[in-house]
Amino acid sequence: MKAGPQLPALARAHLAAKLSDQPLQSAQSLRERFPELAEPGACFITLTKQGALRGCIGSLVAHRDLAADLIANAEAAAFRDPRFPPVNFEELAQIRVEVSLLSAPQPLPYDSADDLLCKLEPNVHGVILSVGGSRATFLPQVWEQLPSPTEFLSHLCRKAGLAGDCWRHGPQIQLYTVEKYKEETP
Secondary structure, three states, X not given: OOOHHHHHHHHHHXXXXXXXXXXXXXXXXXXXXXXXXXXXXXXXXXXXXXXXXEEEEEOOOOOOEHHHHHHHHHHHHHHOOOOOOOOOHHHHOOEEEEEEEEOOOEEOOOOOHHXXXXXXXXXXXXXXXXXXXXXXXXXXXHHHOOOOHHHHHHHHHHHOOOOOOHHHHOOEEEEEOEEEEEOOOO
8 A cells, every 4th residue: 555654654643633632634634635545444553652552443344444444543542442541642752653454354264273273374364253242353463472373362262251262162263464554663
């Protein structure tokens, strides 16, 4: 995506304006400046502070144009991630913004737990795990902290509120890839 490298700065500018009560850049103005952002798209916004997660929220499937998704998910990651207090203006200068553009999730057929392990590509695949009404995802970047497929899947099960070995019992698995754009420094 041509505008990809600019996405973290666009998200940061939106958050800075929101935190300082300045006029917000609308999704429409982003679409006018970057026509490719008018296309349907799904993104995750990840905020880190001194290398630690500070907020991460996004869309798994495209349900609006990418400009609107970028703005909505930047706000959600900064102000509505239930794991963290809302970001404040002073803190924003210490936060690194990363934008991940997601491909459409694809179901992964597999025959057994061992087959599932063999089909996962660490550092490439984002994984959505579903069992009944429980669902969770890890972006491909999570492989950096959990490089073992068994450990990755066990943590994903627990994130979904399930037993750590749920991946051994036939959950629905979907895979996706990302185009990742991040600020080098906050």
